[in-house]
Amino acid sequence: MFTKSNIPELFKQYAPHLDPAPYLAAAHVFPMRVNNHVAESLVDWKNVPEDPMFQLAFPQPAMLHRPDLERMMHASRTGIPKAGLQQLAEEIRMEMNPHPANQKTENVPKLNGEELPGMQHKYRETVLFFPSEGQFCHAFCTYCFRWAQFTSVGSAQTFKSSNAGQLRNYIAKNRQVRDVLFTGGDPMVMPVRHLAGYLDPLIANDTEDLAHLDTIRIGSKSLAWWPYKYTTDGEAGDVLRLFERVVRSGRQLAFQAHFSHPRELEHPAAQEAIRQIRMTGAQVRGQAPLIRHVNDKPEVWRRMWDLQVKLGVVPYYMFVERDTGASHYWNVPLGRAHDIFNTAYSQLSGTARTVRGPSMSASPGKVGVVGVENIRGEDVFLLKFWQARDPSWIGRVFFAKYDPEATWLSDLVPAFGEKEFFFEPRYRELVKRTGEGSSGQLSD
Numbered sequence: 001m002f003t004k005s006n007i008p009e010l011f012k013q014y015a016p017h018l019d020p021a022p023y024l025a026a027a028h029v030f031p032m033r034v035n036n037h038v039a040e041s042l043v044d045w046k047n048v049p050e051d052p053m054f055q056l057a058f059p060q061p062a063m064l065h066r067p068d069l070e071r072m073m074h075a076s077r078t079g080i081p082k083a084g085l086q087q088l089a090e091e092i093r094m095e096m097n098p099h100p101a102n103q104k105t106e107n108v109p110k111l112n113g114e115e116l117p118g119m120q121h122k123y124r125e126t127v128l129f130f131p132s133e134g135q136f137c138h139a140f141c142t143y144c145f146r147w148a149q150f151t152s153v154g155s156a157q158t159f160k161s162s163n164a165g166q167l168r169n170y171i172a173k174n175r176q177v178r179d180v181l182f183t184g185g186d187p188m189v190m191p192v193r194h195l196a197g198y199l200d201p202l203i204a205n206d207t208e209d210l211a212h213l214d215t216i217r218i219g220s221k222s223l224a225w226w227p228y229k230y231t232t233d234g235e236a237g238d239v240l241r242l243f244e245r246v247v248r249s250g251r252q253l254a255f256q257a258h259f260s261h262p263r264e265l266e267h268p269a270a271q272e273a274i275r276q277i278r279m280t281g282a283q284v285r286g287q288a289p290l291i292r293h294v295n296d297k298p299e300v301w302r303r304m305w306d307l308q309v310k311l312g313v314v315p316y317y318m319f320v321e322r323d324t325g326a327s328h329y330w331n332v333p334l335g336r337a338h339d340i341f342n343t344a345y346s347q348l349s350g351t352a353r354t355v356r357g358p359s360m361s362a363s364p365g366k367v368g369v370v371g372v373e374n375i376r377g378e379d380v381f382l383l384k385f386w387q388a389r390d391p392s393w394i395g396r397v398f399f400a401k402y403d404p405e406a407t408w409l410s411d412l413v414p415a416f417g418e419k420e421f422f423f424e425p426r427y428r429e430l431v432k433r434t435g436e437g438s439s440g441q442l443s444d
């Protein structure tokens with residue numbers, strides 16, 4: 001395992017032409033965790049710093065605004081005490097929207113009048129669960145929207161639960177819930193006994209009260225960052241047998257795999273891991289955000305989706321990077337995102353066109369940019385709800401003025417001279433009622 005203190009030795013060994021100082025400064029502000037699979041098998045050191053895997057795993061100097069980078073490097077050079085460095089790092093983090101739109105407090109469900117921490121229930125059919133032991137990752141992605149939770153200061157605020165019984169009871173009482181999604185961090189960092197502690201109560205078919213639960217999903221980067229979890233790790237067999245138990249209970253086990261770049265899928269261990277997981281009867285789906293410096297080319301997505309289909313992974317979502325952390329370094333304007341998506345999509349076989357994107361996980365719902373057109377003389381975005389707080393919005397299409405610089409829903413205004421988007425009056429009512437997103441802004 002490599003952290004920021006290993007940067008000098010790693011660069012000396014693999015990239016002697018790179019000055020480690022600005023990278024150390026970046027890694028003081030942004031969390032860094034790189035394992036030997038990533039450092040030794042995925043990063044192409046001949047091509048650093050441009051290499052996409054290097055960009056994805058190592059905090060980059062340009063993630064800091066120039067003056068912040070200089071302040072940080074100056075502080076390191078003058079050897080100020082560790083506490084001073086940490087304080088400076090925290091000041092810089094606070095300027096970078098570390099907790100976008102009340103992620104921690106929004107959409108928290110209640111059972112018998114009591115709030116259930118570690119759960120989110122925003123869309124009628126799907127509950128999210130954040131298991132306590134799964135709130136970190138095998139390696140950290142530099143663009144992660146939960147980055148602040150992995151810094152020492154953010155970790156105290158981690159939103160999580162270790163209450164498997166509460167999860168079970170909530171689902172049992174809410175018959176509209178068809179689907180539970182384990183997320184994090186990464187649930188697949190958990191030892192198998194913890195994972196089983198959460199899953200086994202949900203699949204016990206000894207009572208009728210969970211008969212409406214059709215699908216268990218696990219959101220994970222482990223197939224890219226640590227595929228040995230399913231191949232050579234001591235517990236690999238137990239993990240696969242647990243997956244088999246879920247499938248045998250008559251439910252779908254859907255593995256939502258985070259793949260950012262085709263190189264992750266080209267590794268033989270990842271391909272073997274996918275094969276092992278699919279043999280249990282589980283389904284594997286692929287999803288990732290579109291990120292400048294990592295995967296902002298149509299060719300990268302076309303190759304990735306082609307390879308996914310060949311390996312039996314179902315292409316699912318291309319997301320838009322959220323407005324947090326170093327988004328100035330990572331984000332891709334919506335118009336360009338749509339172009340990248342469509343150029344790749346148009347070259348796929350129909351079997352890969354299960355993918356949707358680019359999709360913004362915004363506060364009203366998941367909003368797709370499904371078209372850029374000129375309608376009677378006005379350049380517009382066509383937007384579509386794929387998920388929504390109000391289920392009656394799902395599938396509806398609406399229009400925003402084309403703006404080549406817009407990177408998020410909150411940057412957009414309605415087309416055709418309309419005052420607001422069709423959903424806004426109802427949206428304001430919904431956020432007022434639950435007391436969340438107090439500003440009613442269409443951010444996250």
Ligand SMILES: *Cc1c(COP(=O)(O)O)cnc(C)c1O
Nearest residue numbers: 120122123126128361366386387
């Ligand atoms: C994305 C997301 C889901 C799952 O949406 P699907 O379209 O079913 O994959 C559920 N809850 C929240 C809060 C989400 O952001």
